[in-house]
Amino acid sequence: MVKFVPLKEAVAQNLHDGDAVAFEGFTHLIPTAAAHEAIRQGFRDLTLIRMTPDLIYDQMIGMGMARKIVFSYVGNPGVGLLRRARDAIENGFPRAIEVEEHSHAGMANAYEAGAAGLPCAVFRGYRGAGLAEVNPNIKSVTCPFTGEVLAAVPAIRPDVTFIHAQKADRKGNVLVEGIIGIQKEAVLAAKRAVVTVEEVVDNFDDLHPNLTVLPSWTIAAISVVPGGSHPSYTHGYYERDNAAYLEWDEIAADRDRFQAWMQKNVIESSADDFAARVEHLRKAA
Amino acid sequence: MSDTEDLGFTPNEMMTIAASRALKNDDVCFVGIGAPSAACNVARLTHAPDITLIYESGTIGTAPDVLPLSIGDGELCETAVTTVAVPEMFRYWLQGGRISIGFLGAAQLDKFGNINTTVIGDYAHPKTRLPGGGGAPEIATSSREVYITMAQSKRGMVEKIDFFTSFGHGEGGDHRKRLGIDTAGPTLLITDLAVWKPDPVTKEFTVVSVHPGVTREQLQATCGWTVKFVEALDETPAPTELELKTLRDLQARTKAAHAGTAKGKAA
Numbered sequence: 001m002v003k004f005v006p007l008k009e010a011v012a013q014n015l016h017d018g019d020a021v022a023f024e025g026f027t028h029l030i031p032t033a034a035a036h037e038a039i040r041q042g043f044r045d046l047t048l049i050r051m052t053p054d055l056i057y058d059q060m061i062g063m064g065m066a067r068k069i070v071f072s073y074v075g076n077p078g079v080g081l082l083r084r085a086r087d088a089i090e091n092g093f094p095r096a097i098e099v100e101e102h103s104h105a106g107m108a109n110a111y112e113a114g115a116a117g118l119p120c121a122v123f124r125g126y127r128g129a130g131l132a133e134v135n136p137n138i139k140s141v142t143c144p145f146t147g148e149v150l151a152a153v154p155a156i157r158p159d160v161t162f163i164h165a166q167k168a169d170r171k172g173n174v175l176v177e178g179i180i181g182i183q184k185e186a187v188l189a190a191k192r193a194v195v196t197v198e199e200v201v202d203n204f205d206d207l208h209p210n211l212t213v214l215p216s217w218t219i220a221a222i223s224v225v226p227g228g229s230h231p232s233y234t235h236g237y238y239e240r241d242n243a244a245y246l247e248w249d250e251i252a253a254d255r256d257r258f259q260a261w262m263q264k265n266v267i268e269s270s271a272d273d274f275a276a277r278v279e280h281l282r283k284a285a
Numbered sequence: 286m287s288d289t290e291d292l293g294f295t296p297n298e299m300m301t302i303a304a305s306r307a308l309k310n311d312d313v314c315f316v317g318i319g320a321p322s323a324a325c326n327v328a329r330l331t332h333a334p335d336i337t338l339i340y341e342s343g344t345i346g347t348a349p350d351v352l353p354l355s356i357g358d359g360e361l362c363e364t365a366v367t368t369v370a371v372p373e374m375f376r377y378w379l380q381g382g383r384i385s386i387g388f389l390g391a392a393q394l395d396k397f398g399n400i401n402t403t404v405i406g407d408y409a410h411p412k413t414r415l416p417g418g419g420g421a422p423e424i425a426t427s428s429r430e431v432y433i434t435m436a437q438s439k440r441g442m443v444e445k446i447d448f449f450t451s452f453g454h455g456e457g458g459d460h461r462k463r464l465g466i467d468t469a470g471p472t473l474l475i476t477d478l479a480v481w482k483p484d485p486v487t488k489e490f491t492v493v494s495v496h497p498g499v500t501r502e503q504l505q506a507t508c509g510w511t512v513k514f515v516e517a518l519d520e521t522p523a524p525t526e527l528e529l530k531t532l533r534d535l536q537a538r539t540k541a542a543h544a545g546t547a548k549g550k551a552a
Contacts, residue, residue, distance in 0.1 A: 026342055026371055027357020051371070052419075075416025077355030078318055082416070089414045101403075104341060105380070105423040108372040124380050127466050128452025129422040134408045149465060179342045179362050182371045212370075233359055242354045242543045 002172035002216040007228075007271040010194045010221035011037040018067075019159040020047040022190065023056055026181025027077055027240075030232035031164040032056055033225040033274050034196050036266045038162075039063055049158055051107045051182060055231070055248050058082040059266070061097060062258050068098035070156070072107040079245050083252040093255070101131055106138065106153050111182050113155035114189025125151040161190035164229040165214075166236060168197045169204045172216030178235025180212050192220040196228040198237050227274035230281070238281040292498055294524050296477035297436065299496045301327060301532055302524045304388075304434045304475040313337040314386045315379060315424050318356050320434045321388035323532070324475075326352060330531045339378065341420040343369045352539040375420070379427045387428030389421055391435045393446045396489045396510045397460075398433060398453025398471030400425070401446040408448060418450040425451035430469045436477045437507035444510045454488035478504050480521055484513075494519040 005013070015021060015038055023031045023038075035056035045067040048057050052073045060066055062084030074085050087093045102110070109121035122141055126132040132151070141152045163183045165176045174195050176183055187193040195214070200222075204213065228234075231244035251261045294302075304324035308314060310333040316325045318340075329336050329348065337346045342357035346366030353361055362368045369378070378384065392415055393401035402421065406412030425431055431453070435441055453471045454460055461470050471490075474481035480494040491513045492504060497520060505512045524532075 027355045028342070028359070028362070071417070073417050073419035074414070075419075077357065078353070080416075081414070086414045090411055101417055103418050103422040104371065104420040105375040108375050112372045112376075123376065124427065125423045127426045128449060128455055128461070128464050129418070130403065130408070130449035131418065131422065178359065179344065179357050179368055180370050181342070181357075184370065185372060235359055235362060240355070240358055242358075245354065246543075 002219045003221050004172065004200070005221050005223060007033060007037050007196060007223035007225055010223045011041055014160050014192050014194050014220055015041075015043055016159070017043050018045045019043070020049060022049040022156070022158040022161045022186050024050055024161060024163055024181065024183050024186040025229065025232060026052060026179060028179040028181065028232060029164045029176065029183065029234060030054065030056060030229050031162045031196055032230055032232060033228035033271045034162040034164070034194065035060060036269070037271060039065065039262070039266050049156060051104055052077065053082065053085065055245070058084040058248070058252055059262060061085050061088050062094070062252070063262060064094040066097050068100065070100040070102070072102045072104045076245055076249060078242075079249050083249070084258060087255070100137060101135055102138070102153065103129065103131065106151070107156070108182055108185075110153045110156040111185040111189050114157045115185040118155055120152050120154050122150050122152050156189055158186070158190040160192045160194065161186045162194045162196070163187060164196045164234065166197065166234060167199050167201050168195070168222050169201055172219060172222055173204060174214040174219060174222065175204060175207065176212045176214065184212055184214065187214055187218055193218060194221045194223070195219055196223050196225040198226050198228070198234055200224055223271070225271045225274055227276070227278035228271065230274055230277045233281070238278040239283065241281055292523065294529055296496065298524060298529065298532055299521065300434060300436065300475055300477040302528045303480055303496065303521050304432065305331065305528070307432055307473055307475065308333050308336055308386065310335050312385045313339065313383060314388055315339050315341070315384045315420070315428055317389045317421070317424075318353070319390045321390055321432075322352055323535070324434060325388060326535060327528065327532050330535065331528060339384065341371070341374060343371055343374045345369060345378065350538060351542040352535060354543055375423060379420075379423055382427065382429070384424075384428040385430065387424035387431045389424060389431060389433050389451065391433055392441065394433065394435060394442050395444065395446045395453075397455060397457045398431070398474065398483065398488070398490060399446055399449055399455065400433065400451040400453065401448045403448040403450045405447055421451040425453065425470070426466050426468060428468060431471045432473045432475070433471055434475045437504070439507060439509045442508045442510065454483060457488045458486070478507065489513065491515055492518065494521045496521045497523045
């Protein structure tokens with residue numbers, strides 16, 4: 001059953017060296033606090049899975065924690081490139097990393113297949129695309145009914161998935177709303193799932209019946225971390241810190257500046273620091 | 286580049302406005318971030334108020350007051366008709382054939398509308414690792430048509446792209462059909478200097494309309510392949526006052542909104 005535990009414990013109990021891990025969030029609800037806790041605990045040789053790696057994987061790669069990265073868009077959304085990830089791919093710094101690259105459609109279908117308990121996903125994709133030539137995990141199957149040749153990719157099944165969500169009720173059911181991205185599939189595809197939430201409420205009695213709720217028994221651990229997705233945002237709580245994304249481009253451009261920033265803002269910080277970081281981004285009531 | 290001092294608008298403004306004009310009120314448009322996003326919203330705010338704008342974050346029928354920095358800004362969700370999960374976006378709405386126009390930008394483009402946003406140099410040992418395709422590989426093949434917009438440069442518009450992120454017309458002619466792709470592919474390219482359309486047979490992008498004040502020499506000097514022109518070459522109508530005001534207001538609101546979050550930031 002789900003346990004409410006401090007983030008430090010949730011990460012220590014569910015993430016291990018060498019794991020294939022997904023910290024999912026599609027621009028919205030990025031589990032930054034969980035990623036920073038993983039960085040503080042210094043895991044090694046991780047396979048990092050995520051459609052849009054963005055800042056947290058740039059940070060984990062820059063700290064030398066990743067052996068491999070599985071992704072479909074390795075950019076800083078709306079800003080440009082991810083400079084630590086680039087340094088690793090282009091120069092092997094601080095270590096070389098293996099790359100498995102897909103399209104968004106490929107990743108989304110692969111997560112869905114993982115959640116559905118299928119070995120692979122089948123979809124109409126990668127036609128004429130160079131990725132099909134450089135990624136051996138992109139293959140094709142022929143429809144037995146129509147003869148149409150379709151793309152096939154293996155299901156994604158992370159050892160552990162981390163997501164951030166709006167709230168949990170006291171039983172540990174979790175509500176995700178707004179841009180829900182791939183989080184439901186990433187949780188259901190994983191062996192274990194850890195969720196950080198903005199708050200815990202008594203119950204979900206007043207919710208609309210079709211909202212995305214992950215039942216408590218699909219989740220291993222919940223940690224309450226207000227502000228835990230900063231500089232991403234949590235719909236209904238605080239806005240995206242676009243300025244931080246712009247600033248990251250400069251921080252990550254320089255190896256030393258990156259290290260100094262990580263030391264101050266991650267290594268010497270804790271999950272408790274996130275609430276203050278979003279204070280100015282909360283909408284006036 | 287061109288002497289636009291007297292014209293009262295910049296080449297980039299002309300590009301965005303020319304791109305916006307190509308969109309129709311009943312289009313369902315899958316919007317790429319950056320230049321396409323600006324063009325699509327100018328269209329919505331001028332001649333195409335009912336256009337359906339879709340961003341790959343799952344927001345369908347969105348009407349943002351400011352341009353999003355990312356494809357998943359909260360504004361997109363708050364103003365959307367509905368917001369769906371990402372797998373649903375790609376499976377039902379894009380793959381399902383619901384998108385009339387896929388609107389893409391490009392880092393590198395060739396004359397057949399093939400796009401590279403993946404790497405400069407060799408894939409395994411890239412000189413520059415770009416962000417990659419995201420949704421584009423399937424937007425390029427599942428949208429009924431593809432529009433492309435980018436500013437011209439010799440680095441950007443090249444004879445041979447380094448990587449086929451998104452398939453356009455391949456080697457030209459019927460290459461799409463030979464690969465089993467039954468959508469039209471790139472049918473329009475809008476740059477800061479001209480409007481281009483593919484030749485009906487060869488599928489090579491050909492200039493059909495030159496923006497005001499732009500010369501053929503300028504067009505060739507900023508393009509890595511030998512530029513072809515249609516015989517009945519048009520001049521793109523200059524931006525109207527309404528178009529310019531709409532674009533500039535949108536950009537001013539956007540700038541103010543994105544700078545606003547910088548104040549008092551802790552980390």
